[in-house]
Amino acid sequence: MVGLSCGENHFIQGGIAQDLRCDGRKRLAYRPISVETGVIPQANGSARVRMGATDVIASVKCRLNFESQACCNLIKEKSRYILTAVQLQSQLLRSHSIGFRGRGGDELAAELSIALQRCLLGGKSGTAVVLMLVFFFSGAGINLSSLIVVERKICWDLYIDGLVVSSDGNLLDALGAAIKAALSNTGIPRVQVAAETSNNEQPEVDVSDEEFLQFDTAGIPVIVTLTKVGRHYIVDATSEEESQLSSAVSISANRQGNICGMTKRGGVGLDPSIILDMISAAKHVSDQVINKLDSEIASAEAEEES
Amino acid sequence: MEKEIRGIQLPLSQTQKVRLKKALELLQSLSLKVNVDASVVVADTITVDHEDGVLKGHGTADLNGEVVATICGVVERVNKLVYVRALRSRYKPEVGDIVIGRVVEVAQKRWRLEINYCQDAVLMLSSMNMPDGVQRRRTAVDELNMRCIFEENDVVCAEVRGFQHDGLHLQARSRKYGKLTRGQLLTVSPYLVKRQKQHFHHLEEFGIDLILGCNGFIWVGEHIEATDDMVEDQVNQSDPQVLLPGKNSVSLEEQEKSYTTLETRKYICRAANAIRVLSTLGFNITLEIIKGIIDLSLSMNLDIHDMLGSEFCVLVAEKEAERRSSNKKKR
Numbered sequence: 038m039v040g041l042s043c044g045e046n047h048f049i050q051g052g053i054a055q056d057l058r059c060d061g062r063k064r065l066a067y068r069p070i071s072v073e074t075g076v077i078p079q080a081n082g083s084a085r086v087r088m089g090a091t092d093v094i095a096s097v098k099c100r101l102n103f104e105s106q107a108c109c110n111l112i113k114e115k116s117r118y119i120l121t122a123v124q125l126q127s128q129l130l131r132s133h134s135i136g137f138r139g140r141g142g143d144e145l146a147a148e149l150s151i152a153l154q155r156c157l158l159g160g161k162s163g164t165a166v167v168l169m170l171v172f173f174f175s176g177a178g179i180n181l182s183s184l185i186v187v188e189r190k191i192c193w194d195l196y197i198d199g200l201v202v203s204s205d206g207n208l209l210d211a212l213g214a215a216i217k218a219a220l221s222n223t224g225i226p227r228v229q230v231a232a233e234t235s236n237n238e239q240p241e242v243d244v245s246d247e248e249f250l251q252f253d254t255a256g257i258p259v260i261v262t263l264t265k266v267g268r269h270y271i272v273d274a275t276s277e278e279e280s281q282l283s284s285a286v287s288i289s290a291n292r293q294g295n296i297c298g299m300t301k302r303g304g305v306g307l308d309p310s311i312i313l314d315m316i317s318a319a320k321h322v323s324d325q326v327i328n329k330l331d332s333e334i335a336s337a338e339a340e341e342e343s
Numbered sequence: 344m345e346k347e348i349r350g351i352q353l354p355l356s357q358t359q360k361v362r363l364k365k366a367l368e369l370l371q372s373l374s375l376k377v378n379v380d381a382s383v384v385v386a387d388t389i390t391v392d393h394e395d396g397v398l399k400g401h402g403t404a405d406l407n408g409e410v411v412a413t414i415c416g417v418v419e420r421v422n423k424l425v426y427v428r429a430l431r432s433r434y435k436p437e438v439g440d441i442v443i444g445r446v447v448e449v450a451q452k453r454w455r456l457e458i459n460y461c462q463d464a465v466l467m468l469s470s471m472n473m474p475d476g477v478q479r480r481r482t483a484v485d486e487l488n489m490r491c492i493f494e495e496n497d498v499v500c501a502e503v504r505g506f507q508h509d510g511l512h513l514q515a516r517s518r519k520y521g522k523l524t525r526g527q528l529l530t531v532s533p534y535l536v537k538r539q540k541q542h543f544h545h546l547e548e549f550g551i552d553l554i555l556g557c558n559g560f561i562w563v564g565e566h567i568e569a570t571d572d573m574v575e576d577q578v579n580q581s582d583p584q585v586l587l588p589g590k591n592s593v594s595l596e597e598q599e600k601s602y603t604t605l606e607t608r609k610y611i612c613r614a615a616n617a618i619r620v621l622s623t624l625g626f627n628i629t630l631e632i633i634k635g636i637i638d639l640s641l642s643m644n645l646d647i648h649d650m651l652g653s654e655f656c657v658l659v660a661e662k663e664a665e666r667r668s669s670n671k672k673k674r
Contacts, residue, residue: 039445040496044524048564051602052612059527060619061612061647069652071354 041277049281053266058278065322067273070214072333074222075341082223084337086215088273090205095215097223098196101244145208152287152300153199153212193225206276209287213260214326218334220257222341224249258289258297259327261319265307270315272322286315290323351623353653366660373667381419383412383427391425400426434460434533434558436511440503441542443528443556444513446493452486454493456501459533459558462510466493466501470514498523498562500554518569519543525603526552526564527615531622533559537629544630549610549637555628563614565603609647613637616650620659635662 041049052058062068068089077083080096197219199212227250229243264274264285271278279285284303290296296316301307355363383389389410391397399405402414403426412418416429436442436458444456444464455463468481468489493499500520501513515521536555544553545566554562603611617636621628636659640650649655 042445042494042497042522042524044522045498045527047598047601048525048527048603050598052608054599054602055605055608057605057608057612057647059612059615060651061616063648066648069354 041280045277046281049278050267053269053271053278056269058271059275062273064269064271065318067322067326067329070326070329070333072214072218072330072337073341074218074334074337081225082219082221084215084218084222084334085202086211086218088205088207088211088214089275090203091207091211092202093208093211093215094200094202095212095219096198096200097216097219098198099223099225100194100196101191101228148302149199149208149212152209153197153216191228191230195223204276206274206279207262210260210262210273213258213289214330217254217257217259217330218337220252221254221334222338223252225252226250256291258291259323259330260287260289260298261323261326262287263315263319265303265305265311265315270318272318286312286319288316288319288323290320290327292327294320294324296320351625351656353623353656355653355657359653359657363657363660366657366664369664370660370667373664373671381417382415383418384415385412387412389418389425389427395423398424400424402427402429431532431534434458436460436464436503436558437538438503438505440538440557441500441554442503442513442558443498443500443523443554443560443562444558445528446495446497446499449489449493449495452481452489454489454499456499456513458511458556459530459560460511464501464503464511464513465507465509466499466513466515470504470512470516472516472518493522498528500556500562523554523562523564525567526562526611529561529563529615529618529622531559531561531618531628532625533557535559535622535625535628536561537627539629541630546610546614546634549614550607551610551614553614553630553633555630561618561628563611563618565607565611610637612647613640613650616640616647619651620656624656624660624663626660626663632663632666635666 049059053064056064058064060068071087073085075083076085076094077096081099082097083095085092085094197216199215201208201212227245229245231243261272262274262285263270263272264279264282266274266278266281266283274282274285282303283305284301284307286299286301286307288296289298299316351363389403389412391410397410399410402412402416404411404413410425412427414427414429416427419426419428442458442464444458444466446454447457447463448455452468454466454468456466458464468486471492473479473481473485474492499515500523501515502517502520504512504514506512536557536559538557539555542555542557544555545551546553550566552562552564552566556562614633614637617633617640618628620636621632626632636650639658639662640647640655645655
């Protein structure tokens with residue numbers, strides 16, 4: 038990423054302080070988001086999200102997992118056994134722009150994939166919702182039971198991959214939106230299991246090519262990153278504005294207005310009152326973003342079908 | 344939703360697509376009359392009079408005795424030289440071009456600037472006016488104080504002096520050249536900025552400065568009078584001394600007082616968005632067109648960020664088509 042001179046930095050900070058950023062946006066305004074679904078035909082679901090010059094692609098691949106015994110984690114929740122049948126691996130492949138060459142790209146990729154994984158799946162213990170400064174699981178993401186084929190034997194594994202085509206700041210938000218769009222585009226093939234097999238044999242499965250089950254993605258959260266520059270914070274920072282950040286807080290919120298995860302980066306400490314302020318701003322912004330994103334996804338899917 | 348008309352990436356609705364296509368076709372028809380014969384594609388034969396010895400220049404090749412174009416472009420003939428000029432190529436510096444560059448390195452007695460060319464340009468210390476304005480030999484102390492003049496990542500405006508043995512040399516001997524602060528730098532494709540008489544524009548009614556660099560870097564900023572403000576820092580220094588580059592720890596309040604005023608900032612953002620729209624549409628960037636776009640957006644009372652939306656882009660294309668056709672009719 039190209040450095041900026043003192044004069045340009047001063048100009049950017051002045052803009053943020055006066056609520057008029059370099060491209061005329063207000064502090065809490067997003068760039069226009071455009072969504073395309075079904076960009077990768079071989080994947081079960083895929084989406085491409087553009088926010089200004091930031092361009093990301095997310096794809097979802099499903100695979101049947103016959104060794105459920107090995108991967109299942111029994112989580113008791115309200116007297117129901119849910120097998121976490123999802124293995125989320127979001128691996129960010131290195132983008133080709135200059136700032137990501139060498140070590141920087143790998144570190145950023147690792148950071149983003151961990152943040153996304155925690156946002157959608159979370160740690161192993163999904164019980165107490167303690168607000169720690171770590172991306173966190175609240176079970177509000179995907180309905181995991183929809184991925185079970187045969188209880189305790191066969192389940193679907195989801196592999197979610199993200200690719201940054203070009204970066205102009207705000208990668209985490211764009212990736213979160215892309216994953217949400219890709220999951221709503223995902224079709225899990227219908228599986229017919231041959232009945233009457235004994236417990237230790239592998240059942241025969243017939244994976245249908247025609248019928249697909251859609252996910253219910255209304256519950257998937259959307260990530261909103263608030264970047265603090267000087268005294269004010271902005272949403273959807275471009276890479277020039279991000280170079281000025283003192284700290285950035287990313288909050289994932291879902292449609293009900295619940296916070297599903299939170300993470301902070303940047304070396305400067307924040308006063309707790311500022312964090313609460315940021316959370317309420319993020320909730321307010323995330324409502325608009327969720328509505329916008331849902332309508333974009335719906336129109337993208339309609340376009341794809343037509 | 345993302346359909347590309349002529350490579351333009353905008354989410355356009357059906358009616359907007361139709362309007363944009365119409366405007367672009369009108370523009371194309373206006374310009375087609377000019378150079379139909381001269382434009383060539385790769386492997387087109389160039390009609391050449393073989394009796395006069397012909398010099399085959401850039402972009403041509405000899406194939407079976409025929410002169411054939413190797414790139415897509417326009418054929419230019421200068422006396423006996425025949426060459427093909429590409430329409431969209433990298434920036435090619437010429438002597439006297441105004442360019443804007445970013446300092447990448449402070450080296451011995453020179454600064455290296457990145458100017459969107461295949462090499463970095465060199466600005467010699469001797470090609471700069473000294474802060475105290477006196478014409479003198481540059482001493483070792485001057486060399487040590489180079490960072491006080493330009494540091495890394497500074498945006499500098501200069502003029503192309505020529506090609507020397509070690510690269511492209513620039514000079515900044517006038518008051519209007521030098522470091523640019525209080526504004527923003529935009530990058531567009533270099534072929535959109537054509538060489539004109541004036542590249543420094545001061546829009547009085549908005550109070551902003553607009554510098555159109557021939558290399559595709561465009562500066563939009565607050566208007567600063569071309570005075571040697573560096574003189575004030577040094578006026579009390581009687582003896583030459585090594586100065587520390589000023590990383591003043593200015594407090595937040597003082598910084599806030601020195602921000603650009605909101606009014607000027609609005610115009611700066613409008614001008615910047617106008618240039619972004621022109622860059623998206625691929626139109627040439629001149630002062631007249633920029634002023635037209637700003638006036639159009641002001642007359643529509645358009646929110647500054649909405650200038651980057653698809654509706655405004657289509658309007659700009661239509662207006663440009665209208666303007667060019669009316670210009671043609673006048674002639």
